[in-house]
Amino acid sequence: MKISIVGAGYVGLVTGGCLAELGHQVMCIDNDAAKIATLNAAGLPIYEPGLQELMTRNRTEGRIQFTTSMADAVEHGEVIFIAVGTPSMEDGSADLQHVLTVASQIGRHLKKFKVIVNKSTVPVGTAYRVQKCLQDELTKRGIQDSLFEVISNPEFLKEGAAIKDFMQPDRIVIGMDKSPNYQAVHQKVELLYSSFNRHHARTIWMDVRSAELTKYAANAMLATRISFMNEIANLSDLLGADIDSIRRGIGADQRIGHDFLYAGTGYGGSCFPKDTRALIQTALDCGSQMKVVTAVENVNDQQKTLLVSRLIQYFGEDFSGLKFAVWGMAFKPNTDDMREAPSRVIVQELLKRGATVSAFDPLASNEGLEAVKHDTANEAHLKRFHMADSAYSAASKADALLVVTEWKTFHHPDFEILKESMNQLLIVDGRNLYEPQLLQDLGFAYQGIGRRNQLALTFKANQRLAQKEEIPA
Ligand SMILES: NC(=O)c1ccc[n+]([C@@H]2O[C@H](COP(=O)([O-])OP(=O)(O)OC[C@H]3O[C@@H](n4cnc5c(N)ncnc54)[C@H](O)[C@@H]3O)[C@@H](O)[C@H]2O)c1
Incomplete structure (x- = not known):
């Protein structure tokens, strides 16, 4: 399958490298020209164990390429992942400027139907906002046809073990609401991830809002375990345990x-x-x-x-x-x-x-x-x-x-x-x-x-x- 991935950071590069390893044709795009130059010169802008080998193999075998051109990326991918950063704003909320900018940029180049998969960690309601940015761009160009479906597919990889996490996932959460495209998109995404479902089904389908919240719930639960243990540890210090x-x-x-x-x-x-x-x-x-x-x-x-x-x-x-x-x-x-x-x-x-x-x-x-x-x-x-x-x-x-x-x-x-x-x-x-x-x-x-x-x-x-x-x- 032809896949484009917007954002060549920790998530984007691991996703791209792993999907290429499974035989997909991957194009990674980033607006940081220096990153793309490094990748095109066979380097890596980040360190992740095993990623260099994976990239070298798939680049040599022609399954992964890197670009700064959104037009090329939109043209290439039947499925387009958004994997850009969502840093904290001053008040703690997620800054969605990169996600929404990317959505508008994709919208500017859309010519035929694409599945837009949001992999960035985003608050509930973001898929709807992404959809709106895409539609606004199409409307500006006078296009009324439904040329996309936005789904949520939060990422659960851990840096340091990201390739293993991607290749042997506990689960793949996919959020999609009912739509006229539901059947076709469901089939395409199941096919995309079919390598992971051979032993038993790891894809878990739900509505978009639940998928968006699942990611935050998982991270909050893990953070809770850490803080809980730290509190017990501090008490242990006081008590001599x-x-x-x-x-x-x-x-x-x-x-x-x-x-x-x-x-x-x-x-x-x-x-x-x-x-x-x-x-x-x-x-x-x-x-x-x-x-x-x-x-x-x-x-x-x-x-x-x-x-x-x-x-x-x-x-x-x-x-x-x-x-x-x-x-x-x-x-x-x-x-x-x-x-x-x-x-x-x-x-x-x-x-x-x-x-x-x-x-x-x-x-x-x-x-x-x-x-x-x-x-x-x-x-x-x-x-x-x-x-x-x-x-x-x-x-x-x-x-x-x-x-x-x-x-x-x-x-x-x-x-x-x-x-x-x-x-x-x-x-x-x-x-x-x-x-x-x-x-x-x-x-x-x-x-x-x-x-x-x-x-x-x-x-x-x-x-x-x-x-x-x-x-x-
Ligand atoms: N790092 C992790 O361990 C991890 C795990 C799970 C989920 N996530 C989530 O995945 C998302 C990405 O995280 P990351 O760590 O890979 O971020 P990152 O900062 O490493 O990478 C993001 C990339 O997006 C690029 N970018 C930004 N705007 C762009 C645009 N308009 N066009 C093209 N490229 C653009 C940046 O240049 C950067 O290379 C975040 O929402 C994060 O919360 C991260």
Whole structure:
């Protein structure tokens, strides 16, 4: 089938590469000429494991091409995906300018019937607005025929595992309302995705509004699990309990399951923060409130500053003269995406308090530096930040090491090297990568998340409990 994909970002390129891999003829279009030039020169503007190989193979075999021409893209695709960004606006709602601009641009070039598939994450009612933009353009050209059908097909891939997620989806949600084209479009979309339905049906059909809301509900649910576990972890710290034991204890209940139960420095990335914000705003627009999701967001904002709070317990409020190593800048491993990464909040807090920061990320070195430059208004602060070229050089002479992203390469560092090179032996582990006892035996002061607060709080809380309930402190 001939497919066009508007937006050559994380979603667009993975969708394009994977559909080409299944034998479809794909054309990816982006209005960023530099991105298209990179793609046409056999490069990739983003990092996603396995994507380079996929692109090279399909480009060589002539199944994928890249353009900046909307006219060509509209001409090419029987099915046209919209996969452009929907960032947050000031009030938290989703900014639909890119989606609606693309809809109008498609409308300007439509000559025969196309299925328009919205893959961007968009609030309920957007399909209708896309439809209106398309129709307005047709009307301007005096065309009254029904030349399109707009359907919703939200994307659930995870950066870092996006190809596997696309190729082995749990489900493919498709929203389409009843229309004269229903049968034909249903057939075409089922055919498009038929490779995924061979074992059992993974396409789930519903009305457009439900499909649009399904995406937000899924992300809000996942974000809720993270914030919930972070709250339990913070309580565990106070009570001297261990979140990792609790995680295993509750995950074994099949109704809960083991996934998405890891406490840490909070969620970031291009989806959870903006999608929870947009959902909250959608409810407000309807005169309602998302009380749970609002709490989830508040907990997450606080969690992003937790590592710095731990350092304050240890060093006091002023970090002047101290050097901190930050391991991991990307919002999660296996991606170079810095959008809303917790590292950004942490680095800013450290710099504001006078610290020198040396960060290392196996992949997002340039992106990390660019993000810090973007966030730091004060030139003097920026001078105290640099990206190191290895994890150990970042930690050299550091007064504490902060583990922020759980890259595999950080799982088993040589602690002897760290002992010799660090100025003070303190590890604040925002991803619970290390065993507290092991680290203490090695001579480190160690603080994980919810693994008993070794630094101060457990002592205070136990004193309070001991007074109240006479349990041994
Ligand atoms: N990144 C993820 O993990 C993920 C997962 C699921 C859903 N989503 C959703 O998918 C959508 C896209 O996300 P992304 O991460 O791929 O975004 P992205 O920023 O990586 O890519 C968007 C691309 O669209 C291009 N674009 C913008 N306006 C355009 C126009 N008028 N014409 C042509 N191209 C245009 C941009 O240049 C950019 O390359 C968002 O709504 C997002 O919420 C993202």
